[in-house]
Amino acid sequence: MTNARGFAAFPPQRAGARFATSWWGRAWIQALEDTSLDHGLLRKGRAYAKTGQLGPITVSPGRLAAVAESEYDTVVRVEQLTDAAWERFLDQVAAKAGHIAALLDRDMPHDLVEAAEDAAVPLLPAVGDLEPECSCPDWGHPCKHAAALCYQASWLLDADPFVLLLLRGRGERDLIEALQRRDVPAAPPSSVVPPSGVPAAQAYAAGVPPLPEPPPCDVAFSPPALEPADGVNVGALAVLAASAAGRARELLLRGHLPELTEHQDHVRLAAEHDLATGPEAAVQAWRYGGAGALDVLENAWTPPRQVLARAQAQLAAGWEEESPPRVEAWRNRWTLGPLQLRYGRDGRWYPFTRRDGEWWPAGPPERDPSALTA
Numbered sequence: 271m272t273n274a275r276g277f278a279a280f281p282p283q284r285a286g287a288r289f290a291t292s293w294w295g296r297a298w299i300q301a302l303e304d305t306s307l308d309h310g311l312l313r314k315g316r317a318y319a320k321t322g323q324l325g326p327i328t329v330s331p332g333r334l335a336a337v338a339e340s341e342y343d344t345v346v347r348v349e350q351l352t353d354a355a356w357e358r359f360l361d362q363v364a365a366k367a368g369h370i371a372a373l374l375d376r377d378m379p380h381d382l383v384e385a386a387e388d389a390a391v392p393l394l395p396a397v398g399d400l401e402p403e404c405s406c407p408d409w410g411h412p413c414k415h416a417a418a419l420c421y422q423a424s425w426l427l428d429a430d431p432f433v434l435l436l437l438r439g440r441g442e443r444d445l446i447e448a449l450q451r452r453d454v455p456a457a458p459p460s461s462v463v464p465p466s467g468v469p470a471a472q473a474y475a476a477g478v479p480p481l482p483e484p485p486p487c488d489v490a491f492s493p494p495a496l497e498p499a500d501g502v503n504v505g506a507l508a509v510l511a512a513s514a515a516g517r518a519r520e521l522l523l524r525g526h527l528p529e530l531t532e533h534q535d536h537v538r539l540a541a542e543h544d545l546a547t548g549p550e551a552a553v554q555a556w557r558y559g560g561a562g563a564l565d566v567l568e569n570a571w572t573p574p575r576q577v578l579a580r581a582q583a584q585l586a587a588g589w590e591e592e593s594p595p596r597v598e599a600w601r602n603r604w605t606l607g608p609l610q611l612r613y614g615r616d617g618r619w620y621p622f623t624r625r626d627g628e629w630w631p632a633g634p635p636e637r638d639p640s641a642l643t644a
Contacts (some may be wrong), residue, residue: 271413273330273441274328274329274330275328275329275330275433275436276326276327276328276329276605277326277327277328277384277426278477278606279324279325279326279327279424280319280322280324280422281322281323281335282320282321282322283320283321283322287320288638289316289319289421289424289425290424290425290427290428291428292378292427292428292431292435293378293380294337294378294394294427294431295424295425295427295428296424296637297394297395297425298394298395298419298420298423298427298434299421299424300399301396301397301399302331302400302412302417302420302421303395303580304397304576305399305400305411305412306411306412307399307408307410307411308384308411309579309580309582309583310583311408311410311412311413311414311417312417312583313583313586313587314414314417315412315413315414315415315416315417315418315420316417316418316587317587318338318414318415318417319417319421319422321414323339323342324336324337324338324344324415324418324419324422325337325338325420327419327423327426329423329426329433329436329437330436331350331436331437331438331439331440332347332348332349332350332437332438332439333345333346333347333348333437333564333579334347334348334419334420334423334611335419336348336419336422337583338404338415338418338419339415341405342404342405342406342415343404343405343492344402344403344404344405344406344413344415344418344419345402345403345404345416345424345473346400346402346412346420346440347362347400347402347403347417348399348400348402348417348437349399349438350397350400350438350439351375351391351392351438351439351440352638355390355391356384356391356439358389358390358391358392358451359386359389359391360445360448361450362385362386362389362391363382363445363617363629364449365385366381366382369382370449371478371618373431373432374478375625376429376430376431376432377431378431378434385628393435393438394434398458402416402417402419402420403416404416414488419605423617431471432445443625446474449474449606450470450471450474450475451471453541454551457508465491465523468540480490480625484628494508494511496508509539509543509545510533512543513538513539513542513543514571516518523559530561533558534561534564537552537553537555537556537564538556539548539552540553540556541554541556541557550633551628552564552567552568554622554630554631555567555620555631557630558631558634558635559614559618559620559631559634559635560632562614562615562616562618562620562635563614563620563635565614565615566602566612566613566614567612567620567631568602570601570602570603571601571602571615572600572601572602573602573613577613578599578613581613581619581639582597583636584639584640585597585640585643586641587640588639588640588643589640589643593643595607595643602614604639606643607641608623608624609621609622609623609632610622610623610629610641611639611642612637617637618636618637619637619638619639619642620634620635621633621635621642638640
């Protein structure tokens with residue numbers, strides 16, 4: 271039986287404190303906000319979370335609980351995985367040694383979550399997966415207390431993804447023991463000489479040794495010495511070689527690279543190597559936010575209404591003056607006087623300002639639009 275885990279109450283946070291810095295923590299917040307029927311209660315929940323209105327938090331299989339305002343029992347339930355689903359998940363973890371190391375290092379690899387989803391094992395919650403309950407008289411779904419509990423839970427998830435796995439039904443010790451049992455080799459027949467080496471169970475019991483130093487990824491690239499030749503642009507070859515080295519370094523660090531169109535790759539080369547061959551605004555956009563910033567510069571699209579409603583609530587909650595500014599909204603573009611915010615398909619807001627009568631990229635993006643109005 272998996273024991274529950276207890277966490278001390280969060281104290282009041284500093285002004286400007288953010289929720290969910292990890293990608294899996296943001297997915298948790300997204301599930302909460304997409305499920306909410308009242309953005310006003312979400313705003314109150316964020317305030318309750320930041321001002322320390324909840325008591326200690328208890329995490330157990332399928333259940334997240336705390337006491338709010340010293341009197342209301344607040345619970346958020348999450349569906350537990352079946353035994354068959356856990357077996358499929360363990361198959362995915364065991365399939366790649368890096369998955370185990372990442373989890374023990376308190377990281378949740380993208381490819382592990384994607385592989386689990388392919389095996390019909392939903393680790394991250396989606397719309398409707400979080401079921402709030404509270405003894406307060408508020409009929410909101412969720413009420414401000416349950417919303418505050420979910421927002422504070424995102425801090426727990428940031429620090430330890432095993433909290434999410436415990437909510438899904440199994441804790442860290444259960445998972446490690448299951449992996450140890452899975453990797454114990456069957457006893458060989460007496461006529462067969464057992465293979466040399468250390469059994470996996472014994473290796474796991476010995477603990478996690480320190481990892482070797484990662485390969486250097488910040489070594490300055492030195493272009494190859496190329497002899498001039500007829501019909502060969504040696505300078506262009508040097509740029510392409512530097513670009514290939516940079517992409518290889520990024521692949522080592524991130525594990526994957528997005529596919530780029532010919533136009534996107536042209537802008538990327540101009541932005542990263544100070545070439546005068548790309549459109550100036552496009553190059554500036556790429557330097558602020560890559561392909562996502564280039565897309566919002568060149569294309570308008572219509573986001574879902576619930577996304578825009580949530581952003582409107584964030585903007586109002588983060589505005590420190592007497593009343594929020596008037597917004598002129600058109601599709602994914604919101605104009606607030608001299609500032610324009612554009613919502614990207616990657617879920618981030620990009621700032622633009624006027625320059626020679628045109629809107630120009632003005633800075634890196636934020637997930638909370640109110641962070642750009644300062």
